[in-house]
Amino acid sequence: MITAVKGTQDLLFPEVRRWQQLEAAARGLFERYGFGEIRTPLLEPTELFVRGIGDETDIVAKEMYTFQDRKGRSLTLRPENTAGVARAVVEHRLHDSPQHARLYYIGPQFRYERPQKGRYRQFHQMGIEILGEGAPGADAEGIAVAVDLLDAAGIPAATVQLNSVGCAECRPPYVALLKASLAPRVSELCGDCRRRLETNPLRTLDCKVPSCQPVLDAAPRLDEGLCAACADHHRAVREILDLLRISYRVRPRMVRGLDYYVRTVFEVTSEALGAQDALVGGGRYDGLLRALGGPDAAGFGWALGMERLLMAMPPLPGERLPRVYLAWSGAGTYARVLLLARELRAMGVAVLVEHQERSFKSALKRADRLNARWALLVGEEELESELYTLKDLASGGQQALAAADVAARVREEAP
Numbered sequence: 001m002i003t004a005v006k007g008t009q010d011l012l013f014p015e016v017r018r019w020q021q022l023e024a025a026a027r028g029l030f031e032r033y034g035f036g037e038i039r040t041p042l043l044e045p046t047e048l049f050v051r052g053i054g055d056e057t058d059i060v061a062k063e064m065y066t067f068q069d070r071k072g073r074s075l076t077l078r079p080e081n082t083a084g085v086a087r088a089v090v091e092h093r094l095h096d097s098p099q100h101a102r103l104y105y106i107g108p109q110f111r112y113e114r115p116q117k118g119r120y121r122q123f124h125q126m127g128i129e130i131l132g133e134g135a136p137g138a139d140a141e142g143i144a145v146a147v148d149l150l151d152a153a154g155i156p157a158a159t160v161q162l163n164s165v166g167c168a169e170c171r172p173p174y175v176a177l178l179k180a181s182l183a184p185r186v187s188e189l190c191g192d193c194r195r196r197l198e199t200n201p202l203r204t205l206d207c208k209v210p211s212c213q214p215v216l217d218a219a220p221r222l223d224e225g226l227c228a229a230c231a232d233h234h235r236a237v238r239e240i241l242d243l244l245r246i247s248y249r250v251r252p253r254m255v256r257g258l259d260y261y262v263r264t265v266f267e268v269t270s271e272a273l274g275a276q277d278a279l280v281g282g283g284r285y286d287g288l289l290r291a292l293g294g295p296d297a298a299g300f301g302w303a304l305g306m307e308r309l310l311m312a313m314p315p316l317p318g319e320r321l322p323r324v325y326l327a328w329s330g331a332g333t334y335a336r337v338l339l340l341a342r343e344l345r346a347m348g349v350a351v352l353v354e355h356q357e358r359s360f361k362s363a364l365k366r367a368d369r370l371n372a373r374w375a376l377l378v379g380e381e382e383l384e385s386e387l388y389t390l391k392d393l394a395s396g397g398q399q400a401l402a403a404a405d406v407a408a409r410v411r412e413e414a415p
């Protein structure tokens with residue numbers, strides 16, 4: 001037996017309905033905020049992620065699905081979508097087109113991680129990118145979209161965690177200060193922190209290892225090292241969030257995993273999933289487009305892991321599909337039933353036709369196994385009168401109705 005690749009999964013009905021529902025809610029919300037969808041390839045040149053995410057990040061260093069194609073080019077299955085969107089923006093010069101300044105995506109991403117509950121190697125993200133808007137209002141509005149989405153999905157107790165990681169002006173002096181302050185206590189730090197101190201000192205700040213906490217707590221604070229422009233931006237973002245009544249917590253040691261962030265970084269966590277793991281993460285990435293050969297344009301975006309969100313989403317009410325199971329008996333009935341099914345579908349009813357002649361008793365058994373909501377029974381008598389027997393499989397009641405009335409009755413209930 002051939003099984004699915006480790007860390008991937010098949011999404012089956014009715015679970016897939018929850019995905020469709022989340023996607024539909026997200027599309028509606030994104031479009032109300034003026035976003036248009038972009039679909040980029042799953043496969044990109046490896047170089048894109050090395051330049052766009054940074055080769056010191058865990059994603060690029062350890063987690064990418066990278067291989068050579070038949071011509072020896074190094075390709076990678078996208079581990080996230082922002083780099084691909086940024087590449088498309090530069091390639092098609094979308095930064096010159098106000099119509100393309102707000103983009104959203106929904107789709108699979110790939111990371112070679114240890115599979116665990118809610119974490120897959122093929123996983124799904126949805127996210128937004130706001131391009132060319134450097135004003136703090138864009139950050140706050142972007143965060144509002146995430147909050148509204150979790151609200152629409154019924155996620156309880158979502159909290160925004162907020163920080164500023166500074167800019168190219170103020171971060172290097174801060175990082176130098178941080179390194180100098182950690183150097184004398186390096187023996188107290190975990191192995192990851194020691195390594196990061198050499199490769200990416202800022203990332204020591206969000207270490208979760210308990211023994212590192214006293215050392216990191218004593219280190220100089222990132223928010224105290226911000227330049228005036230970054231401090232103003234950070235304050236303005238918070239003021240607009242206050243205005244929008246979006247509650248947040250400033251977490252001065254939160255830095256996020258990706259190298260390209262400047263100023264605002266944020267996460268949204270939910271108590272429903274344990275406050276450690278973020279449902280949404282993102283921030284401002286001015287300079288990313290330039291790093292990919294594009295213009296010096298501002299950018300802000302976030303991504304949300306759909307598997308984890310669906311784990312926290314309340315279940316949908318049970319649904320019966322097909323709506324109507326159409327069974328028949330008697331010579332000459334089948335041809336009429338095929339036409340009747342088309343007629344009903346044209347009136348917006350989901351119908352499954354039985355292709356074998358069966359006794360109504362056996363037809364009802366089959367309808368039950370199919371989990372149908374209704375059975376429509378057509379015999380020679382019904383054919384004659386054009387009144388069909390619609391049986392409610394939940395209550396057991398039945399009525400004789402003309403085709404249009406069958407459709408109206410079935411449609412009365414929202415699917």
Ligand SMILES: [Zn+2]
Pocket residue numbers: 166167168169170171226227228229230231
């Ligand atoms: Zn700054």
Ligand SMILES: [Zn+2]
Pocket residue numbers: 189190191192193207208209212
């Ligand atoms: Zn550590």
